[in-house]
Amino acid sequence: MSQDCKKLVLHDKHASLGARFAPFAGFEMPMHYTGIKDEHACVREKVGIFDVSHMGAFYLEGADAVRAIDHIVSNDISSLPMGKAAYTVMCVEAGGIVDDLIVYKLADNKVLAIVNASRAAVDFEHMNKHLAGKVKLTNRSDDFVMLAVQGPSAEAVVNPLVVAELKDLVYYGAVETKLVSGVAVTVARTGYTGEDGFEILIPNAQASTFYDQLMEAGRAYGIQPIGLGARDTLRLEAKLPLYGHELSLDINPLEAGLHWVVKLGKEVPFVGQDALVDLKGAGLKRRLRGVIMRERGVLRPDYPLFAGAEQVGVLCSGGPSPTLGYSIGIAYIAIAHADDKDGVEVEIRGKRSPVELTTKPFYKRG
Structure with a gap:
């Protein structure tokens, strides 16, 4: 393992649980514990717990916090109700994607942005460059452990441990609350698996005890620790993009199918808006x-x-689907063939095989 990789706060706990580690985005991350297929099925059928503390956590605070983030991201944060989150992107002036992120409107003067680990330094620089008004941007990524509890039984596991009533927390809702032990936490009904679940920010000092509490609360529901390997197969089945694969500076959000997070008519113009128009x-x-x-x-x-003889695209992501039993992928397809019902083939080691194109997620819960 590279000495340049940072270790998670809970690294030793993961090691004791049998984690196999690999470098990812500058961190030594748990890739799997019992195996990707087993962990994937656990999240689809029961409940699993991920340590995603490699993600970046930026706070914008001040009278102009909401307006400031609205100038930086494509979605309309000003129109969000308090306690709601929005999936969105940041763009450069030419329209390419700097990163995709989730923005949480915690108060009129307080916004939380969760960004990809591989883009955290670039994102912070980009935000600072375009920051305007009475607002302070703070990188608090190293202050918290971020745990994701995902799966059909996620609410049953997390709810007894927090003061807030999670059945009242809607999808993409967020709340600053406390654990029953009194520790302040931020809980959001978000995730990257295609299942119901929660992502929880907790201060480093209390994270180990809370992890143990989650594992104990989840014992009756078959909870398991889950690594990044299964996180990738889960997000692929849900057809969720990954920066560096489906998203990059060379890709704009319109061709990425993210038109629903691009609010070209919102009150506060955002960086890259003119290019996207x-x-x-x-x-x-x-x-x-x-x-x-x-x-x-x-x-x-x-x-x-x-x-036929024309290359019309290239796969960005791909792999076997543990849930569906066949291989799936995500690709950019030339516009003339993007809606072809048949006739598209993939070339694997010189041999071509027919494939089907779809606009829908491969898997959708419920």
């Missing part, structure tokens, strides 16, 4: 699509896609 008017050249291969074989990133 122009790109929308000119027409998109490619669209993001799901790819299904029912024949034997495994879709992998960078595999090319063809319609």
